Amino acid sequence: MPTMPGLVSVKTPANAPPLRVSVPDTQQQQPPRTPMKKTPSSTPSRSKPSPGRSAKKDSPGVSSSAAAVPDVDDPSLDNPDLGPFLLKLARDAIASGEGPNKALDYAIRATKSFERCCAAAAPPVPGGSDGGPVLDLAMSLHVLAAIYCSLGRFDEAVPPLERAIKLARDAIASGEGPNKALDYAIRATKSFERCCAAAAPPVPGGSDGGPVLDLAMSLHVLAAIYCSLGRFDEAVPPLERAIKVPDPARGPDHSLAAFSGHMQLGDTLSMLGQIDRSIACYEEGLKIQIQTLGETDPRVGETCRYLAEAYVQAMQFNKAEELCKKTLEIHRAHSEPASLEEAADRRLMAIICEAKGDYENALEHLVLASMAMIASGQESEVASIDVSIGNIYMSLCRFDEAVFSYQKALTVFKSSKGETHPTVASVFVRLAELYHRTGKLRESKSYCENALRIYNKPVPGTTVEEIAGGLTEISAIYESVDEPEEALKLLQKSMKLLEDKPGQQSAIAGLEARMGVMYYTLGRYEDARNAFESAVTKLRAAGEKSAFFGVVLNQMGLACVQLFKIDEAGELFEEARGILEQERGPCDQDTLGVYSNLAATYDAMGRIEDAIEILEQVLKLREEKLGTANPDFEDEKKRLAELLKEAGRSRNYKAKSLQNLIDPNARPLKKEASGKKWPGLGFKF
Known part of the structure; x- marks a missing residue:
């Protein structure tokens, strides 16, 4: 998924480069292409003294500020052993009841000492904690903030905590370690929670919302660190809390915090495969953004495109x-004609049109996008669009034009990226599919082998997703030329590449489902059932309720039938029926296939009345809505007649044995045999 606009912190897969975000001491830096105007952060005014402290009278001969601030120019502060000693004194002063003012003096001096040590010594200080003075500085900042809070000086507690968050972010950016950053962020979050609990009204002189917005920001950082560690489940609770903290009605800062929280939560749920919940979060974020910026703001357009891409995935x-x-309307209103933003929108629109079978409109959008990219000198992007144009030409059976587009893109990729780049391999795969469709199997296999050579020795920077996707496409070609064993090897390799990657569980489930189909065609029914079961488990965990899930349940049921697990098959067919009726309707071919399989299963289980009821429903649908020209109509009519005759002859129905119902000479189904009836029982794959 592309970079989401306007986030304070975004999801970071475990293998991604370190999260590079930074927070200046007084104001948070605004990320590029932020769709909102501000980020929730403290302002310099937070460091102003509160009215309560300003009203205090100074002690005779000594001002209050002089008593609170130690001599930071003291050269002894450069001693690396002084910081830990002063920090210990601060803690002891609090524990012994000596007084928070004395503890505050120690904590400020300790913080200054650690700051000097951090600036002077890049490597960790010998004998220090893991991370040297950096971790000690973070601890000192937390102690300092806690003392300020104990004195009721909440506005002065905020800057140290913001610095602690900055240390957490910098620890990730520098590669110092997300575990250390996690410790910083957890401590900062707890401190902000205490500030929010102790100071319900906004701090005078502080930014609107006081520490509330800082708590939201801290929760965002904490969640981002969990994501960088691959612990996406643990990132969800902080984000769910973060979206409840700000109140969009209190101004743009709160609106941005709420928007960022919803979008980041959507990203995290997407990585967990919970697409429906993810989209719901994106929709709520877009709603907040529109309420704040209006419907025609360019940043709203960016979020609309982001949500559109999520809908495409779903x-x-x-x-x-x-x-x-x-999105296209917004960008055309705010950008120059044929802008890069408009080109990106048109490429997405082409994907949508292609998926809906509207190839002519898809081609029109791609041509316009290509013209915009040519005008901007984006040679590589033009080549990528040429590949997409080739795909459309192939769908329209305009094969010569498709070959021309692919070859044009191939020439550019070879010259600009090198002959072993994965983009070159991806074009080889497209050419292999094209030549397979035109019956030139020798050329098709040659291009497959060329692509495999690149994928087997990937150049640095190639992602596992690119390799896995290429191997999956090649496996489909091998499967179609009746080489299922080779196709299985490629799918297994692809699945192995993805198995440790976060957010890939749904993709792995799809691969396992394909492997199950191939195992089935080879007569390896136990392997097929295991593959389908693994896919179903992953899809259930992700909350999947799509038509694809229903189809996988149907396929698993067929494997169970072959293994004589008729009760399990019946349960799977029933669940598949419920899902497909909801997603596709009763007249869809997949739904009708499940009806037929369920009727045959009920027949085998001795539930003859249930089988008759389903077959009557199927025949009624065909006669009233689908027509009777389908060859399955006569078969189903004969099966129903036999069942009615048998039911009328004897009510003491004896269940048929599966051994007799399933034709022992039935040949394994091939992929293109989908929808054909099993002899003797009427099961449909």
Whole structure:
């Protein structure tokens, strides 16, 4: 998924480069392309003394400020052993009841000492804690903030805590270690929580919302660190809390905090495969952004496109098209004609149109996007669009034009990226598929082998997702030329590449489902059932309720039938029926196939009345809505007649044995045999 606009901190997969975010001492730096105007951060006014402290009279001969601030020019502060000693004195002063003012003096001196040690010594101080003076400085800042809070000086507690958050971010950016950053962030979050609990009204002179916005920011950072560690489940609770902290009605700072929280939570849920919940978070974030900025702001357009891409991933193409059109209108109103933003929108619109089978419109969008990229001198992007144009030409069976587009892109990729780059391999795969479709199997296999040579020895910088995707496409070609064993090897390799990657569980489930189909065609029914079961488990965990899930349940049921696990098969067919009726409707071919399989299963289980009821429903649908020309109609009619005759002859129905119902000479199904009836029982794959 592309970079989300306007986030304070975004999801970071475990293998991604370190999160590079920084927070200046007084104001948080605004990230690029932020769709909102401000980020929730403290302002310099927070360091102003509160009215309560200003009203205090100074002690005779000594001002209050002089008593609170030690001599920071003291050369002894350069001693690396002084900081830990002063920090211990500060803690002891609090524990012994000596007084928070004395503890504050020690804590300020300790903090200054650690700051000097951090500036002077890049490597860790011998004998220091893991991370040297950096971790000690973070601890000192937390102690200092806690003492300020104990004195009721909450506004002065905020800057040290913000510095602690900055240390957490810098620890990730420098590669120092996310575990250390996690410790900083947890401590800062707890401190902000105490400040919020102790100071319900906003601090006078502070930014609108006081420490509330800083708590939200701290929760965002904490969640981002959990994501960088691959602990996405643990990132969800902080984000769920973060979206409840700000109140968008209190101004743009609160609106941005709420927007960022919803979008970051959506990203995290997406990495967990919970697409529906993820989209719901994006929708709420977009709603908040529109309320704050209006419907035509360019930053709203960026978020609309982001949400449209999420809809594409969820295969909700109508909603994706609606949002993409809105994005295109916004960018055309705010950008120059044929801008890069408009080109990106048109490429997304082409993907949506292609998925809906509207190839002519998809081609039109791609041509316009290509013209914009050519005008901007984006040679590599033009080549990528040429590949997409080739895909459309192939779908339209305009094979000569498709070959020309692919070859043009291939020439650019070889010259600009090198002959072993994965983009070159991806074009080889497209050419292999094209030549397979035109019956030139020798050329097709040659291009497959060329692509495999690149994927087997990837150049540095190649992502595992690129390799896995390429191997999966090649496996489909091998499967179609009746080389299932080779196709299985490629799928297994692809799955192994993805198994440790966060956010890839749904993709792995899809691979396992394909492997299950191939195992089934080879007659390896136990392996097929295991593959389907693993896929179903992953899809259930992700909350999947799509038509694809229903199809996988149906396929697993067929494998169970072959293993004579008829009760399990019946449960799977029933669940598949419920999902497909909801997602596709009763007239869809996949739904009708499940009806037929369920009727055959009920027949085998002795539930003849249930089988008759389902077959009557299927025949009624065909006669009234689908027509009777389908060859399955006559078969189903004969099966129903036999069942009715048998039911009328004897109510003491004896269950048939699966051994007799399933044709022992039935040949394994091939991929293109989908929808054909099993002899003797009527099961459909």
